[in-house]
Amino acid sequence: MANDSTDREPLRVVFMGTPEFAVPALDALLGMGCNVAGVYTQPDRRSGRGRRLTAPPVKVAAVERGLPVFQPTSLRRDGGARQQLASLQPDLIMVVAYGLFLPAETLEVPPLGALNIHPSLLPRHRGPSPVATAILEGDAITGVTIMQLDEGMDSGPVIAQVENVIGAEETTADLTSRLFDMGAQLLKETIPGWRDGEIEAQAQDESEAMVTRLLKREDGIIDWTFPASYIARQVRAFHPWPGSFTHWNGKQLKVHKAGVLNLDASNEPGTVIETPQGIAVASGDGALLLHRVQVEGRQAADIPDFARGYRDFVGSHLGTS
Numbered sequence: 001m002a003n004d005s006t007d008r009e010p011l012r013v014v015f016m017g018t019p020e021f022a023v024p025a026l027d028a029l030l031g032m033g034c035n036v037a038g039v040y041t042q043p044d045r046r047s048g049r050g051r052r053l054t055a056p057p058v059k060v061a062a063v064e065r066g067l068p069v070f071q072p073t074s075l076r077r078d079g080g081a082r083q084q085l086a087s088l089q090p091d092l093i094m095v096v097a098y099g100l101f102l103p104a105e106t107l108e109v110p111p112l113g114a115l116n117i118h119p120s121l122l123p124r125h126r127g128p129s130p131v132a133t134a135i136l137e138g139d140a141i142t143g144v145t146i147m148q149l150d151e152g153m154d155s156g157p158v159i160a161q162v163e164n165v166i167g168a169e170e171t172t173a174d175l176t177s178r179l180f181d182m183g184a185q186l187l188k189e190t191i192p193g194w195r196d197g198e199i200e201a202q203a204q205d206e207s208e209a210m211v212t213r214l215l216k217r218e219d220g221i222i223d224w225t226f227p228a229s230y231i232a233r234q235v236r237a238f239h240p241w242p243g244s245f246t247h248w249n250g251k252q253l254k255v256h257k258a259g260v261l262n263l264d265a266s267n268e269p270g271t272v273i274e275t276p277q278g279i280a281v282a283s284g285d286g287a288l289l290l291h292r293v294q295v296e297g298r299q300a301a302d303i304p305d306f307a308r309g310y311r312d313f314v315g316s317h318l319g320t321s
Contacts, residue, residue: 011195014090014110015067016040016098020057021177024184025096025117026065032188036067037088042099043071076103085109091195094187095149096180104151112195114149117183119176121161122147123204126154127212131179132172136237138229142166142175144183146190148201153211157201160190171239217242221320224269227285228260246270246318248295253318256300257291270318279303281318 011034015026018041029036039062047054055063062069072081086109093114095102107114120130121143134142143163150156162182166175193199220242222231235244235258245254267273267282274280280287294300295310307313 010035011112011191012037012089012091014038014040014085014088014093015058015062015096016093016100016102017058017096018042018056018099019097021180022058022096022098023061024181025094025187026058026061028184028187029094029191030065032191034191037090038070038085039067040070040072040085040098043073072100074100075106076101082106092191093149096183102149107149107151115159115194116147116149116154116156117180117187118145118147118154119179119183121145121163122154122158123206123209125210125212128214129212131176132215132237133212135166135170135172135175136233138233139166142179144179144186146183146186147204155204155206155209157203159194159199159201160186162186169236171236173240215242220244222246222255222318223320224281224318225284228262228283228288229286231283231288232258232260247321248313248316248318251296253296254294254300255288255290255292256294259289259291261287261289263287268317272314272316272318274314279307279314 013029013034013036015029015036017026026036026039039058041056041058041062044053044055046052059069059071070084072078075081075085082103082105085106090110092110092112095114095116102114118130119142120134122145125133131142141163143161145161146159147154148156148159164179164182190199215238220238222234222244224246235255238244239256243254245252247253261275261277261280263275263286269283271282272279273282273287275287278289280289290303292300292302293306301309
């Protein structure tokens with residue numbers, strides 16, 4: 001690590017994370033020569049059609065790298081798990097999309113505190129859905145923040161922050177992965193200075209705080225009276241979950257990819273129309289140009305192929321049931 005002498009002890013870190021996009025931060029710590037004393041991740045879950053017990057991606061990565069793994073169901077309720085973590089004697093706890101609450105007792109264990117990578121420019125978009133919310137609200141710029149955890153909701157002081165432009169076609173899946181890659185790089189640039197006391201944490205401006213909410217499946221329902229520009233952002237923001245969907249011929253129709261068509265459509269919102277640019281759906285303002293859709297029980301298809309298979313699609317009406 002920068003500024004370290006050759007006989008200096010490696011930084012002892014407990015890493016906490018669960019999904020695939022947390023793995024680059026783990027690798028960044030290892031690449032810096034940190035001693036990862038333990039990796040905490042959520043318990044294995046049943047998933048897929050066979051409901052097979054599946055390990056979180058961070059657990060898989062930790063096992064591949066020969067790191068000890070811990071999977072408590074709760075640190076708040078499990079005193080033994082808190083004591084076990086404290087016995088690892090970390091200098092620093094690094095949290096990246098862990099998904100479980102860290103009680104004050106745990107936050108106080110490491111002398112360098114507990115740091116977190118958050119995919120937004122705090123204090124904007126605190127909470128569980130920062131990336132989707134940034135896309136849905138039409139933000140031109142977002143970024144990634146390294147902050148020191150406190151007992152609040154992403155309210156701790158900021159250690160480092162970097163801005164980045166949101167791509168015109170980026171989905172939440174795309175942008176989340178990219179932001180956490182940026183966060184891993186920022187981590188490498190920040191940890192040495194934080195360890196050496198060269199970085200001063202900056203309190204967040206509470207007057208500018210914005211808190212996102214946890215998304216629900218019903219958020220994915222498309223309201224065709226909304227402007228096409230909003231619906232197109234919804235399609236990007238809610239990919240992969242909860243998805244954006246409407247109904248056609250009594251079946252759910254999921255819109256995987258779409259664009260905006262600026263035209264004065266006289267058709268009722270929800271009407272499928274054919275335009276020189278392609279098949280679109282009239283909305284409250286303009287039309288949504290369909291690129292890729294999926295009807296219930298079928299595979300996703302590009303719209304030209306879909307329309308060829310369903311000749312009655314153009315001219316039909318899409319709705320909520």
